[in-house]
Structures are given as C-alpha cells and as structure tokens.
Amino acid sequence: MTNEDLILWLNQQNVWVIDAVKTFYSKGEFSNDDINRFAEECLNEAYGTKKTIELGNINLLHKNDRECFAIESIENIEGVNALASGKKLSFEPDGITVIYGENGVGKSGYIRIIKQLADAKYKEELKQNVYKNSRKNNQSCDVCVRVDGIESELKCDLNIAGEHSVFRDIDIFDTQISNAYICNENEASYEPWIFAMFREIAHAATMVKNELERQIHELDSFELHVPPEYADTSFGKMIQSIVAETVIDNRLFAWCECDEETLSQKEKEANIDATNNRIGSLSNEIYQLKSIQSYFLKFEKYYSEENIKNIQAAKAEWQKCAQEQLAAQIVFRDEASELEKDSISNSAWKALWRDAYQYYETLLKSKGIVRYTEEKGVCPLCGQELINPNVVQRMKRLDEYLNGKVSQRVNKSKTEYFDLLKQFPDVWSYEQLSVMLDACDVGVEKDNILCLSEQLIIHSNRISKDEVDSIDLSGINISLVIDEIGNLIQTKLEAKKRAEEHLQDDAIKCLVNEINELKAKKYASGLLERIQKRVDYLNNVEVYGRAIKYTATNKLTSKIRMLGDELITDDYIRRFNEELLHLTNGNIKAKLIQGKAVKGRVQYKIVLEGLVDTKSNPSDILSEGERRVVSLAAFFAEASGRTVSCPLIFDDPISSLDQKYETLVIKRLVEAAENRQVIVFTHRLSMVVGIEDECPPTIKIRGVDLLSNPSIKGVPSESANISGKITKKLNNLKNETLSRARKMDEFSDEYKSTVHYICQQIRIFVEKSIEDTLLNGIVIRYRKSIQTLNKMSWLSQINPNDCSFVEHMMTKYSYYDHAMADETPLQEFTLDEIERDIDSIVTWLDEIKKRQGSK
Structure with a gap:
C-alpha cells in the first residue's frame, strides 16, 4: 500500500477519524479537548452535519518521530529497595556495559528502575527498603541521557511510569518478557509510527465513546409514568408506546x-x-x-376437652403425691431429733442432703464405697465410716424422706402439671x-x-x-x-x-x-409538554447511538492487520528466523506466526514446527535453556527492526544456557553493540569474561561491579573483571575515593562504608593483578581457553617475595568480606596505612612489568 492509497482510504472514514489523524500527526498525542472535539464531530455527523477535513499530502508511512539516544548514567537514587543513595552508575553510550554482581547486591533494583522509566509492559513494583522502618518517601533518580548527540539530565519521579517519553523506546529483556514470548501472544514492542498512530486512535475511540455515553447519561430522559388504573386505556397505551418516531397530535390531548x-x-x-x-x-x-x-x-x-382433662389429671396426681409426702413428713417428725424437726422446713438443709445423695451417686458409688444408708457405709458429708446402727437407721430416714420415691414422685408430678399449664399461648x-x-x-x-x-x-x-x-x-x-x-x-x-x-x-x-x-x-x-420532550429525548438517544457506532474500531483493526502484513509481519518473521538460526545453529525448529489484531494491535506467537499435536505450547516441550534462547531470538528480531538507535537492556540473558548457547548469545550481544548501546546485568563472571574476549577493538566496553554490605546495596565500582591497567585503577582509588574519605567524619556511617568499599576494591584489584600481571594473562577465571603464546616463560621468574606479598595483601584486605571467628580481633585500617598499601601494590606491579619486559 502506498501513502496515497492510505490517505485516500482515511479520507473516506468518519470525520473524527480524519481529524484524529491530523491531530496525532502534528502533536503525537490527544488531549481532553481533542477527545471532546472528536465526540462533537461524531454527534454532528450523526445529526447530518458533516464538516470537511482534508489530510493533504502528509507522509504517514515514513514519518519517524523517534530520536537516537543512549543512557549515560543513573544517579541520586532515592527510596528504591536498599540501593545506595548518592551513587552514580555509569554506562558506555557507544558500546557495551557489563554490570556484574553476585545475588542480592542490587542488580534487580536497577533493572526495575529502568523498566519503570520505560513503562515496560512487565514492569515491577518499586519497593522501599523493607529492612528499615523508613517512612514512605517519594522514589526518584536522575538520569543523564544523550539524545541525538546532545547531553541532558532528566529528573525522574519513579512513581510515574514512563514519565519521560524518550525512555519508552528502550528494549528490555528479562525473565518475564522471556516467558511471555514463549507462553503468550504478544504485540511487537517496536512498530513503525503509523501503527502507533492507529493504536492511539483506537484508544481514543474508546474515550470518545465514553464521552458520548456520559453525555447521554446527563440528558433528562423525561420518563413518563402511567398510573396502573389507566394502563389499559387508549391514552395509557399510547403513552407507554411512545418512540422516537411518534408524532404528537395536540388535539388528542385537549381537555x-x-x-x-x-x-x-x-x-x-x-x-x-x-x-x-x-x-x-x-x-x-x-x-x-x-x-x-x-x-x-x-x-x-x-381449652379442648382432652387437654383440660390432662391438666386436671396432672394436678390430681401432684396433689396425691403431696399428701403422701406429708404423711412421710409426719412419720419422720415422730422419729427425728429435735434439730432435724427444726430443719425440716429449712431449704438449705434439704439442699445439703440432696447434694450429698448426688455426690454419692455420681462419684463415690463408682469408686466402690458402701452406701451411707447401709452398715459400714461412709458419710458423704464427713467421710467417716458409719458403724453405729442408730446412725445408719437415721441416715435411712433422712434419705427416704428427702431422696426417696415419694419425694421424686412429688417433683415429677409437679413438673408435669406446670409444663402443661405453661403451654398457655401469649395473650x-x-x-x-x-x-x-x-x-x-x-x-x-x-x-x-x-x-x-x-x-x-x-x-x-x-x-x-x-x-x-x-x-x-x-x-x-x-x-x-x-x-x-x-x-x-x-x-x-x-x-x-x-x-x-x-x-x-x-x-x-x-x-x-x-x-x-x-x-x-x-x-x-397535563403531560403534553413532557411527552414532546420524551420524544425529543428518544430522538437524541438514536442520534447518539449512531454517533457511538462511528467509534467502532473494526475498520481500523482490519487496516492495521493489512498494514502489519506488509510493513511488520513479513520482515519480523524473516528476522526471527535469521536470529533463531544464528543463536541455535538450526537445532531448534520454531516459527513466528501472526495472531489476531485487537484494537489496532497486531499479536504474534511462537509455535514449534513438526509437532503432531499442534495445540501444544512451546513451554511444555522446550527445556528451560531452549525457551530462553528462542525468546532471545524473538527479542532480537524485534529490536533489530528499529530504524533509530536506543538502548538494549539485558538482565542475565544467559541464565539456564549451556556453554554452546552461551557463546552464541554473547557473540550476538557484541554484534548488537556495533549499532546500539548494550547494557548487560549478570551474576556470571563467565559472561563478563566472554564479552571481553568477544569484543573487537572497535567496540568500547565498560565493566562495572556492584558491591554491597548488610545495609547498602548496588554500590557501583569500576570492574576488576574487565582487563585494564590495574595501576591506573589503584591510583584512581587513592586520588578520588581515599581523598574523599579524608574529608568525612571518621565516626560516621558514611566513613565506615567508604573504608569498607576501599578495602574491597584493593582485594579485588590484587586478585585481578594475579591473573593479568603475575600470571601474565595465561589463565583468566571463567575464560574457557588458556592463552600461552609467548607468555609461559615469564612464570619461571615468579619468586617467593611475589607470593608472600600477594598472600599478605589478600589476607589483610579479605577481612571485611570473609566470616571471622568471634575471637578474631577487630581490625581498623587508617587511611594513611591504606594509602601506603596502595602505593606498595603499584610499586610491585611496576617492578613486575619491568621484569617482564627485560626477560
């Protein structure tokens, strides 16, 4: 499709779409006023008043509003994880930057910041330092960028994702985007300007629709209420059947x-x-x-005859039992002592002997104790054995009177009588x-x-x-x-x-x-005026309905799919195939296919070739390393489609890869650095060494180590893992960092942290000097090859003094990084002592170089 064909097609669309194209072409975004104007244009067109807007000769297919840029540094980070405040992480703008750090030193914090700056699809929440009870502060940082060759510093509020539009073109690869490539359909992160325009117009269509619906809701609907008694009358039916087309005859309503x-x-x-x-x-x-x-x-x-008889019978039974109890009481009185006679009417005395009866029945009886009414029984009140026959006889009288069958019948009959009476309903x-x-x-x-x-x-x-x-x-x-x-x-x-x-x-x-x-x-x-207003409202609703139909995005979606086939899909799929072949040597058979287009967005997904079960997801078949390398192929296919240079950010790209795939990925990263800024975060030293070995002299490389201590993470340091002049790095440490420490309060946390950092650096530089200088670069940790050409003869000149010096420095400056026994005395190095040690290391290195040059 040519630009002229596209303009012709757009001029045939609804007025608001044409206006939206012109607006986005000139401004690159839509304001609330634009949305309101588009809604008004939809409404006017629905009423039959269509204004004329011509697009003219604007070039939609080849417009490019993006800028070439690189990130030079991130500094002054505030309120993000435990990342050190006031530190500066610098990047190589014209090559590749390798940022190495062990687990937990702060790499993820920097990645999350960059994803927030770019408003990445899979950005993650930025947390405060969860190990401190710090109050919630604004999260922010300063980013130095170079845009089309011009440097500038941007103040970034990290609470606002994508605050600065320049960052939105950053391509970021991490585990989340890797999984998304394999498991889901995804839209291409980069696309020509025309697709961004269509996507924004599709989004604006939703906003225009919402605005029109809002206006409908604000209209007075003039609902007509017909009383139920008039519902079946001719007038009632007429009122209830009013629609937009209804013609009102005023004569019918005259009273x-x-x-x-x-x-x-x-x-x-x-x-x-x-x-x-x-x-x-x-x-x-x-x-x-x-x-x-x-x-x-x-x-x-x-009050039924049967119930009254039952109540009277219950009353008679109770009265009968009460007479029997009275007779038993008289017998008991005749044989009772004077005290017992006085106690007969005492409720506490009665309760005492009834509880004694329950005590025996529920506990003493189960333990085999003889009943208190029998010879040699035990009194439940005092626990004494009853030997005297007169006492036993007395116990029998008491028990029979208070707990005997007569007493039980009285209680039972009384309860039954009262229960029947109390069934009386509420009055x-x-x-x-x-x-x-x-x-x-x-x-x-x-x-x-x-x-x-x-x-x-x-x-x-x-x-x-x-x-x-x-x-x-x-x-x-x-x-x-x-x-x-x-x-x-x-x-x-x-x-x-x-x-x-x-x-x-x-x-x-x-x-x-x-x-x-x-x-x-x-x-x-009395409703004539309201009825007419109701008809007018219904007419307006129909017009709004037509206006809302103008916001449908199906035509835009169809056009973006067609353009996608021409401008994106074929080229994207070709690049994916090339990248996959490049990264896997043809060992993995996969292809990229176009999925559905939704709201102006073209979706793509990865499928495996040669499967019998075509519904299987690659994530269920490929190994973790294979999934990683396939997703990298998709990522590079997208990133290489850009016509401008912007950063490529990688978070542990070789995670789960074997040596073969790792080598191929490193080679591809270095190739990318020829045209784009490449920033790699990794915890694998093999990747640091591999990138250094792969980089030709034409590609600049910068190494950064991230250091940490229990309270501060992500402290950038010049990498000792990238080859370079150790002497220069030591002098920079003395002249810059050590000099800065001399100006600090030696009792402050900042001073202690800085001394800790200097000691760490000295140990790292001594380690690297062993590889680069003492061993003459023959063996480098994590390098797969051993390089011996014209280097081996030097090894015979290493003497015991060299070994003693290295051991002394390694032992001394490993204090802060190695666990020590409790009895190990606390070591505190003075700045003067540290400076002398740096000078002695520099002198030793210079002396080694002289010896190597004279051999």
Missing part, C-alpha cells in the same frame, strides 16, 4: 369544560367511588377479623383487641369476645405467677367465640361480593371504562 362535565355526570351515574370505598372498608374489616379469629384459634387446642391486651374490634364494625358480638379475652388474660397472669391453686380452666368455650367471628367474616364477605358484582354489571363496566378513558385523557392533557 375542556365539557369533558369535565361529562366525567362528573358519568361518575354520579356509576356511583363507583362510594362502591370502591365500601369494598376497601369491607376488605380491611375481613382482614382484621381473620387476624382475631387466628388469635383465638391458638387457644382452641389448649393480647384488652385495649389492643378492643381497638381492632371497633375497626371491624362489630355489634353485640364484641362483648362476648372481650369477656372471653378478659378470662384468658386472668389465666395467663396466674400461670405466669405460679398461682396454680386458684386456676379453674373449665367453663371456657373458645369454639363459640370462634364461630361467632366466622359468622361475622362470612357476612362481610357476602357484602363485599355484592358490591363487586355491582361493578361487574355490563352497563356499569361500560360506564367505568368510559370514566377511566376520560380520567386518562385528563391525566395525559
């Missing part, structure tokens, strides 16, 4: 004096209001009487029932009903107070009153039926319908 007179005359003829009022009154009276009848029905079972107050009867228009029956209610109230009060001796439940005829109430209900039901039949008379029904029609017309006459 005049003659209509009012006609309505009044017909109402008199039908007498409808009085009849309806009568029906309403009777309905209410019937309801009240049924409630009263239900109330008395609750007592019918209680209404006299006043409540009297008011309800008055409302029911009851005649002489009222006295009978209230008289019965008084008797029920008396019985209820006596039962609640346990005044059982004065209760006589006989002579209460509940059924008689219930029947009287039933007769009243039936009488009122018949009266109601007659009134309703009056309204159902054909002549009356006809008259009622005429009256309802007139009343409905009268009601509608």
